[in-house]
Amino acid sequence: MTTNKKRLVIVYGGLFIFYAFLLLPIAWLVLSSLRNSDSIQSGRLIPYPSEVTGSNYVEAFRISNLITCLANSFLIAISVMFLVVFIGSLGAYALSRCQLRGKNTFMMLALMPQFFPYVLILIPFYVLMSNLGLVDSHLGLILTHTSITLPFVLWMLTGYFNAIPRDLDQAALIDGCSRLGVLFRIIYPIAIPGMVVAGFFAFVVSWGDYLFVSILSQSQETQTLPVGLQTFMSSLQVKWGLITAGTVIAIVPTIVFFAIVQRRLVAGLTAGAVK
DSSP: OOHHHHHHHHHHHHHHHHHHHHHHHHHHHHHHHTBOHHHHTTOOSSOOGGGBOSHHHHHHHHHSOHHHHHHHHHHHHHHHHHHHHHHHHHHHHHHHHSOOTTHHHHHHHHHGGGGSOGGGGHHHHHHHHHHTTOTTSHHHHHHHHHHHHHHHHHHHHHHHHHTSOHHHHHHHHHTTOOHHHHIIIIIHHHTHHHHHHHHHHHHHHHHHOOHHHHHHOOSTTTOOHHHHGGGGBOSSOBOHHHHHHHHHHHHHHHHHHHHHSHHHHHHHHHHHHHO
16 A cells, blocks of 8 residues: 555545544534434434334424514514624724724724623623613514624724725725725625625624523424524423424434535635635
C-alpha cells in the first residue's frame, strides 16, 4: 500500500469514527422513538421487529398541543430570523461603511453579553417584558430572541460587509443611488451567503430556546416545542417513547431548513473564513 493510500485510509477512518461518535446518539434517538415503552426500558440497544411501532408519533400529537407548539415555534423562529437579519444588516452596513468614533468599542460591548450565561439576564428580561405588557405573547418572545441573537449577527455581518469592496458603493453613488439603494441593490445580492448564515443562526437559537420561553410563556397559546415536550414528563412518570418522538419532530425542521440553504450556508461560512 502506497503512502497516499495509507494516508487516505487513516483520514477517512478517522472521519468515520468521528462522525459515528456524533451520529450514534441521534440514531439511538430515532430508533427509540419507534419502540414501545417496554422495549425502551428493557436495556436492549436493538429492538425486536415486533417491538417497532409508530404509535409514539400518533400519541404525541393526540394527547398534547404539539401542533400548536410547532406553529408557535415556526412563527417565532421565522419572525426572529427575518427581523434579526434586517436590523443586523442595517447596523452592519453603517458600522462597515461609516467612520464612527468608538466603533470598535461599541462592537465589543455589543458582543460582550454573549460571554455570559443567559440565566443572568433572565429576570431583567422578565421584568422588562412585564412592564411592557408582553409576557405570554408572541411579540414578547420574538423581541427577546431578537435581542439575544442580534449582537452576534451584527458582528458577523459587519465582518462580511467589510470584505465587500467599497468601490462598488462609490460607483453606485455616482450613478445616483442613495445609501439605502446601495444596500438593497448592490450589497444585499452580494452578501446573500453571509445573510443566510446569520439567518440560520438566529433561527436555530430561537427554535431551540427553552430558558426564556419557559419564563415568558405562561399558557399553551404561546408555548414552543421545547417547552411543550415537558408535558410528557411528570413527577411520577417519564414517557420516554413520547419524548423521543417529540424530539425527532423538533429536529426535523432544522434539518430540512439546513438542506434547503446548504449551498448558501457553506458558501457564507467559507467566504467568512477566507476573507
